[in-house]
Structures are given as structure tokens and as C-alpha cells.
Amino acid sequence: MSETVAPGRARRTLPNGVWGMLIFVLTEGTLFGSLLGTYFYLRFNSPQWPPDGIEAPSVALPLALTGALVLSAVPVVLAALAAHRGRRGAAMALVSAALVVQGGYLAWQIVSFLHDLDSFSPSATAYGSIYFTLLAADHLHVALGILFSLWVVVRLAVGLNPYRLVTVQAVALYWVVVALLTVLVTLTQVSPS
Amino acid sequence: MSALDAQRRVRIERLERVWTERPGVFGWLTTTDHKRIGILYFFTALAFFAAGGIESLLMRTQLIGPDQRLLSPEAYNEVFTMHGITMIFLFVIPMTTGAFGNYLLPLMIGARDMAFPRMNALSYWIYVASGLFLYTGLALGHAPDAGWFNYVPLAGRQFSPGAGIDFYCLGIIFNSIASTLSAANFIVTMFKLRAPGMSLNRMPLFCYAFLAVSFALVFALPPLTVATGLLELDRRLGFSFYEITRGGEPLLWQHLFWIFGHPEVYIIILPAFGIATSIIPTFAHRKMVAFPLVALAEILVAFLGFGVWVHHMFATGLPTVTTIYFAAASLIIVIPSGIQLFAWITTIVTGTPDFKTPLLYIIGFIVLFIIGGLSGVMFAAIPFDQQTTDTYFVVAHFHFVIFGAAVFPILGGIFYWFPKVTGRMYHERAGQLSFWLTFIGTMTTFFPMHIVGLLGMPRRQYTYEPGLGWSALNLIETLGAYVLAAGLLVMLGNLVISFRRGAPAGNDPWHGDTLEWSTTSPPPPYNYAVIPTVSSPYAMWDTEDREADQRRLAEGRLTLERGHETPATTTLDAELDAILDMPSDSPWPILLAAAVAVVFVMLLLGHLTTAIVFAGLALAVLAAWQWDEPETRESIS
Numbered sequence: 084m085s086e087t088v089a090p091g092r093a094r095r096t097l098p099n100g101v102w103g104m105l106i107f108v109l110t111e112g113t114l115f116g117s118l119l120g121t122y123f124y125l126r127f128n129s130p131q132w133p134p135d136g137i138e139a140p141s142v143a144l145p146l147a148l149t150g151a152l153v154l155s156a157v158p159v160v161l162a163a164l165a166a167h168r169g170r171r172g173a174a175m176a177l178v179s180a181a182l183v184v185q186g187g188y189l190a191w192q193i194v195s196f197l198h199d200l201d202s203f204s205p206s207a208t209a210y211g212s213i214y215f216t217l218l219a220a221d222h223l224h225v226a227l228g229i230l231f232s233l234w235v236v237v238r239l240a241v242g243l244n245p246y247r248l249v250t251v252q253a254v255a256l257y258w259v260v261v262a263l264l265t266v267l268v269t270l271t272q273v274s275p276s
Numbered sequence: 277m278s279a280l281d282a283q284r285r286v287r288i289e290r291l292e293r294v295w296t297e298r299p300g301v302f303g304w305l306t307t308t309d310h311k312r313i314g315i316l317y318f319f320t321a322l323a324f325f326a327a328g329g330i331e332s333l334l335m336r337t338q339l340i341g342p343d344q345r346l347l348s349p350e351a352y353n354e355v356f357t358m359h360g361i362t363m364i365f366l367f368v369i370p371m372t373t374g375a376f377g378n379y380l381l382p383l384m385i386g387a388r389d390m391a392f393p394r395m396n397a398l399s400y401w402i403y404v405a406s407g408l409f410l411y412t413g414l415a416l417g418h419a420p421d422a423g424w425f426n427y428v429p430l431a432g433r434q435f436s437p438g439a440g441i442d443f444y445c446l447g448i449i450f451n452s453i454a455s456t457l458s459a460a461n462f463i464v465t466m467f468k469l470r471a472p473g474m475s476l477n478r479m480p481l482f483c484y485a486f487l488a489v490s491f492a493l494v495f496a497l498p499p500l501t502v503a504t505g506l507l508e509l510d511r512r513l514g515f516s517f518y519e520i521t522r523g524g525e526p527l528l529w530q531h532l533f534w535i536f537g538h539p540e541v542y543i544i545i546l547p548a549f550g551i552a553t554s555i556i557p558t559f560a561h562r563k564m565v566a567f568p569l570v571a572l573a574e575i576l577v578a579f580l581g582f583g584v585w586v587h588h589m590f591a592t593g594l595p596t597v598t599t600i601y602f603a604a605a606s607l608i609i610v611i612p613s614g615i616q617l618f619a620w621i622t623t624i625v626t627g628t629p630d631f632k633t634p635l636l637y638i639i640g641f642i643v644l645f646i647i648g649g650l651s652g653v654m655f656a657a658i659p660f661d662q663q664t665t666d667t668y669f670v671v672a673h674f675h676f677v678i679f680g681a682a683v684f685p686i687l688g689g690i691f692y693w694f695p696k697v698t699g700r701m702y703h704e705r706a707g708q709l710s711f712w713l714t715f716i717g718t719m720t721t722f723f724p725m726h727i728v729g730l731l732g733m734p735r736r737q738y739t740y741e742p743g744l745g746w747s748a749l750n751l752i753e754t755l756g757a758y759v760l761a762a763g764l765l766v767m768l769g770n771l772v773i774s775f776r777r778g779a780p781a782g783n784d785p786w787h788g789d790t791l792e793w794s795t796t797s798p799p800p801p802y803n804y805a806v807i808p809t810v811s812s813p814y815a816m817w818d819t820e821d822r823e824a825d826q827r828r829l830a831e832g833r834l835t836l837e838r839g840h841e842t843p844a845t846t847t848l849d850a851e852l853d854a855i856l857d858m859p860s861d862s863p864w865p866i867l868l869a870a871a872v873a874v875v876f877v878m879l880l881l882g883h884l885t886t887a888i889v890f891a892g893l894a895l896a897v898l899a900a901w902q903w904d905e906p907e908t909r910e911s912i913s
Binding site: 121129206209211246 | 464506535853905
């Protein structure tokens with residue numbers, strides 16, 4: 084849907100698309116809140132966390148990867164600002180640059196996820212169940228974000244209009260929230276160490 | 277004057293051309309008109325109400341006397357589970373938010389559509405598919421049978437190896453998508469599309485109730501999705517969330533479920549409060565008493581509802597400190613509920629009430645809500661709760677709240693807005709008859725349940741032995757259920773006949789207080805030929821504003837007749853900010869819902885690869901949907 088501004092003054096309301104994304108990320112935030120609550124509920128009901136036979140998670144690598152993902156949200160936000168000023172090329176370049184980092188992040192995370200699956204089972208203990216579920220949920224959100232960003236690039240390649248500007252803004256909001264959720268997930272995941 | 281009339285007619289004809297959708301079945305399948313979607317929701321929810329009603333009659337017939345064998349114990353378990361799921365997820369929520377909310381909210385705020393018209397259609401199709409999904413389980417003999425709150429370990433793989441619980445988990449997640457989409461749509465619609473001048477403090481109380489419900493849905497459904505998702509992981513992949521021998525915790529289910537489940541109670545009754553606050557001023561012929569307090573109370577109830585879930589778990593052995601905190605929190609909810617009750621009663625008593633059918637239903641609702649509320653407060657007393665939990669006393673309480681306090685306003689609301697939706701009047705005497713039958717039926721069905729509960733009869737029992745002192749009361753309850761059903765059938769007959777033969781209603785048969793009464797009955801596809809401007813919450817009683825609308829229509833100011841246009845206004849003060857060009861009818865919502873439905877069916881069947889393929893297809897449909905951009909307009913009129 085396009086939105087026409089009354090002439091002679093700036094818009095004072097957020098576009099519907101950004102409102103919609105705002106509510107979507109509220110539900111996603113609540114979803115992660117419930118998963119994180121589950122993590123700590125199970126943890127505080129366990130005598131040992133992680134249980135015997137499972138190594139405590141490594142700290143440095145997950146934190147470094149999360150740092151990279153958080154930084155990659157910055158160019159997406161800048162892309163939204165560039166698109167707002169009508170700078171289509173800059174917006175595309177910024178989203179693409181972020182995509183490289185995000186794609187690398189996800190690939191690395193998938194490899195490390197598969198590696199973890201080899202070392203301990205998601206079904207043998209409640210620790211394994213919540214560990215893998217939490218990470219999988221987070222990675223799924225990053226994957227979705229990558230699809231969103233690819234879509235932005237495809238649409239901007241055709242041209243920039245008010246409708247697509249809203250898409251860029253909504254996707255930028257999504258990435259900021261996913262970065263924040265990833266920080267919370269990572270801190271929870273490494274907390275036993 | 278005739279020249280002005282001619283100008284008005286030209287503008288109206290242009291709007292008709294722009295907004296009229298495709299005719300026939302295809303038009304209904306691709307519609308994005310909030311009124312048509314509301315009607316679709318209404319009939320679908322009504323069908324599920326009938327299914328849930330038949331299930332309840334089966335149970336009551338079984339319990340008419342001791343040692344009856346109409347249903348086997350297993351079938352009885354399935355029937356009470358499906359009754360609960362149907363009434364909550366497939367009837368009340370879709371009826372209130374889907375049918376009433378969709379049809380009325382844009383009209384009440386003076387908008388031409390919802391903020392996301394295509395997403396609105398999507399939420400309807402997903403709702404239908406999720407309902408069919410759940411009922412397919414029943415048809416195939418795999419209905420869920422662990423009760424609507426589906427406690428583990430009973431619902432775990434060990435004790436429920438069949439597919440019934442999988443139908444439950446996946447069906448509930450599927451259904452939640454629809455409710456979340458609706459809630460998001462309502463929030464944005466109310467925050468952005470209100471008519472110029474309708475600042476937040478001038479928004480009708482009906483809308484406040486729906487705003488509160490929408491936020492409650494947004495925050496309550498994710499914990500339910502997590503609870504059912506984790507259970508599905510336990511059941512399918514052998515995960516250990518609820519499995520105590522491997523470090524899991526069965527009580528985790530109860531926490532997650534009731535973090536959703538208690539707000540859910542308010543999600544069910546708040547729209548009914550909104551309907552009550554629409555009907556009362558109209559028939560009491562005065563403005564609502566304590567408008568700001570009632571608005572705040574509606575929001576406060578939804579907010580506080582998130583802090584009381586443990587009162588469903590008083591009998592699970594939690595620490596006393598925890599239970600006392602939640603008992604106190606549960607008592608606090610009495611305050612906003614009490615504010616609303618006193619405001620309704622005072623408005624009626626200090627007005628000049630006209631006891632037409634809709635108001636009768638609302639008075640019935642007030643009586644039933646007081647009874648259900650009082651028994652509800654009793655559960656905040658922990659020792660009392662521990663004695664009565666899982667008895668028929670609880671069944672009595674929540675049916676007074678859910679049937680009495682939620683369904684009565686729905687029935688009253690159907691009578692109230694019937695003239696607006698159909699353009700015809702219902703039969704008043706038959707309407708009053710149906711009220712009395714329904715009210716007496718409700719009382720006789722549910723009141724004796726308090727007593728059998730205190731006498732020790734547990735809920736969810738498929739039969740009972742003679743000589744326990746329960747037989748006579750159960751017989752009365754069953755007879756009451758038939759009277760109740762008769763009342764509903766009289767209502768149905770009244771509405772069906774009135775739809776064909778009722779007297780023409782005109783725009784405003786009740787001298788109603790909100791904007792929907794200013795347009796024709798039924799409203800045109802564009803709702804309003806000119807966007808109304810508003811200066812109080814009782815927009816229809818501000819006759820000068822409505823006359824000004826007619827002048828602006830002739831002059832062509834705020835008629836927005838060049839496309840699917842509706843104004844956007846600022847969130848707090850509702851100052852005109854932009855003109856939105858809304859999308860029109862589209863095939864993508866129903867196609868997306870179909871793709872998502874296949875994903876859920878494949879997950880149920882365990883075909884993970886096919887599910888992923890269809891998830892990809894769903895994304896492709898979403899891309900096509902996005903590709904389809906409306907034309908951009910350069911300036912506003």
C-alpha cells in the first residue's frame with residue numbers, strides 16, 4: 084500500500100508496514116522470552132547444569148560471532164536511512180554488505196550446531212533439548228532475516244518507491260531486534276561457563 | 277439543493293465503482309472487505325458453535341442419570357476436549373475478534389478498511405484451515421483427549437501414543453497464527469486509521485476493549501506456541517522438556533500454558549465487555565458513567581491478567597510464598613472488574629432504559645458475570661481452591677464467566693447489530709422469548725453444578741454411580757441444557773425469518789451512539805461516502821458533525837474517491853496525516869493459507885521434506901503478494 088503525505092509537512096505517523104513489523108517483533112520477543120524462561124526454569128530445577136558428561140559451552144567464539152551479527156545490523160539501519168533520502172544504490176550496497184556478514188555468520192553457526200549435535204544429544208537431557216531448541220530458533224530467525232534482506236536487494240534493483248522504502252525500514256527494524264535477541268540467546272547459552 | 281444532491285450522487289457512484297469487488301464465489305474467496313471477512317468469520321464461528329454445542333449436549337445427555345453409556349469413556353474424553361477447544365479457539369475468539377471486530381471496528385472509527393486488508397483475509401483463511409485441521413482429527417478417530425489444557429505427562433507420548441495430541445499441538449499453533457495476525461491488524465488499525473478528530477480519549481469504549489484484547493493476544497499466544505511446540509518436540513523427536521527422568525519438568529507445561537491461559541480468559545470476556553458498553557448507552561439513552569475509568573479498567577484487566585496464572589496451579593505443591601503472591605494478585609483483578617460492573621449498572625439505573633432484547637441480554641450478562649465473578653474470587657482463597665479444584669464447582673464458575681459473561685453479550689450484540697448488517701429488523705417478542713429461554717436454561721444448567729461440585733463430583737467423569745446425591749441435580753442440569761439449546765434455536769429461527777421478512781431497519785433504528793449508525797444498513801463497500809470527523813466518543817449524538825459530513829460530501833472534501841483510499845491520522849490526537857491507498861481484493865491470502873495448511877498436514881504426517889517444500893512455496897506466494905504493489909499517487913485532494 085502506498086502512503087501519500089499531506090503536502091507541506093513531514094509525516095508524523097509510522098507507515099503501516101513498520102507498525103506491522105513492530106508488532107511482529109513484539110510477538111517474536113515474547114516467543115524468545117518464553118524460551119529463555121524455559122531455559123532458566125529447567126536450569127534452576129536441575130542439580131547440575133550442564134549435566135554430567137556434557138562439556139560447558141565455549142565462550143569466546145559465540146560471543147565473537149554474536150558481535151559480528153550485531154555489527155551487521157548497523158549497515159541495514161544505514162540502508163534504511165539512505166533509502167529514505169532516495170539513495171537507492173547506497174541502500175543496496177549497505178544491505179548487500181550486511182548480507183555477506185550475516186551469511187557467513189549463519190554458515191559458521193550451522194557448522195558449529197552440527198558439531199554440537201555430534202558431541203551431545205538433544206533428547207538425552209533437558210539441557211540438550213533447550214540448548215538446541217534455543218539455538219535453532221535463533222538461527223531460524225537469522226535465516227528469515229537473510230531472506231528478507233535478499234528480497235530488499237531484489238526489489239531495490241527494480242527501483243525505489245514509497246512502498247519499497249517501507250520494506251527496507253521494516254527489515255531494518257527486524258534486524259535490530261534479531262541482533263538483540265541473539266545477544267540474549269548467546270549470553271544465556273554461554274552462561275554456565 | 278438538488279444540485280448538491282446530484283454532486284453527492286456522482287461521488288457515491290464513483291466510490292461504488294472503485295470499491296465494489298468481484299461478484300460470486302470468487303469474490304468471496306478473494307475478498308479483502310472487512311465486512312465480508314467479518315461475515316465469513318461469523319458463519320464459520322457459528323458452525324463451530326453448533327459443533328461445540330452438540331458436543332456439550334452429548335455430555336449432558338450422558339450425565340442425565342447415573343451409569344449411562346451413550347458415550348464410551350474414551351469417546352467422552354474426546355468430546356469434552358473438543359468441546360473446550362472448539363468453544364475457546366474456534367468459536368468465542370473468532371466470533372468476537374473475527375466477526376464483531378472485523379465488521380465493526382473500522383466502521384466505529386470511521387475508516388474504510390483495516391490497516392492490512394489482505395492480512396485480514398489471510399487470518400480468516402488460516403482460521404478456517406486450522407478448524408478443519410482439528411476436526412479432521414475427530415473425523416479420523418484421532419481427536420485430542422487430554423482436556424483443553426492438555427497436561428503432561430498425560431499428553432506425553434508414553435500415555436497418549438496416538439495422533440490426537442499431535443492434532444492438538446499443531447492445530448493450536450496453526451490457529452494462533454490467525455489470532456496473532458488479527459490482533460496486529462486491530463492494533464495498527466486503531467492506532468492509525470481513526471477518523472480525523474477521534475483522539476484516543478474520544479475512541480468508543482468498544483474499541484478500547486478490542487485494543488486491550490489485541491495486545492493481550494500478541495503477548496499471550498507466543499507462550500502457548502512455545503508450550504505446544506516443545507511438547508511436539510518431546511513427542512516426535514524424543515526431546516526431554518517435560519520428561520522428569522531426563523531432567524525435564526512436567527510443571528513447565530502448566531506454567532507456559534497458564535501464562536497464556538489466564539490472559540485468555542480476559543481475551544474471551546473483554547470483547548464482551550466492549551459489546552456491553554456499546555449496547556448500554558444506546559438503550560439507557562445516556563452516556564456511559566465514568567468513561568475514562570471504564571477505558572482504563574478494560575486495559576488494566578488485560579494487563580493484570582498476565583500476573584495471575586499460578587492460581588490455576590494452587591494444587592500442584594508450589595511454595596506457599598508463590599501461591600500467596602498469586603492469590604493477592606488475583607484479588608486485585610476484582611477492582612477493575614468491579615469498576616466496570618458499577619459503571620454499567622449506574623448507567624442503566626440513572627438512564628431511561630428501554631428493555632429491548634439486546635439490553636435484556638446485557639442485563640443477563642451482568643447477573644451471570646456477578647455470580648461467576650463471585651465464585652471466581654473464592655478461588656483466590658488457596659485452601660478453598662485446593663478443596664474444589666477439578667470438581668464441578670470449577671466447571672460452574674467458568675461457564676458462568678465464559679457462557680454467561682462472554683456469550684450473552686455476543687448474543688445481545690447479534691440482535692443489536694442485526695439491523696445494521698442485514699438492513700432488516702428482527703422480531704422483538706421472539707427475541708425476548710429467546711432471551712428468557714437462554715437465561716433460564718443457563719441458570720438451570722450451570723447453577724446446580726456449584727452444588728454437585730461441593731458435594732464432590734469431579735469434572736471430566738464420563739459417568740457416576742447412583743446413591744451419591746448427584747443424580748437429581750445432574751438431571752436438572754441436563755434439562756436446563758435442552759432449554760438453553762431451545763433458546764438458541766428460537767433466536768436462530770427469529771434471525772433467519774427476519775432476514776427474509778423483517779421490516780426495513782433504516783440507517784439508525786436505535787438512535788445509536790457510534791459512527792456505524794450513520795451509514796446505510798448494510799453499509800456500502802466503502803463504508804462512508806465522506807470520511808466523518810469526530811468531536812466526542814458519542815459521534816452519532818453530535819448531530820452538527822453529521823450534518824457537516826453531508827455538506828463536505830457535496831463539496832467533495834475528504835471524500836477520497838480516486839482509489840481505495842482511507843485517511844491515516846496521528847496516534848494520539850487523530851490529526852489528518854496522510855492518505856493511504858489500500859490494496860483491493862487479492863487471491864494471495866487464500867493461496868498462502870492453503871500452502872501453510874499443507875505445511876501443518878505434512879508436519880502431522882511426519883513428512884518433513886514435503887513440509888519444507890511447501891514452506892518454501894508459502895514464501896514464494898508471500899513474494900508474489902509483495903510484488904503486487906498498488907499504484908502510487910502523487911498528491912492528496
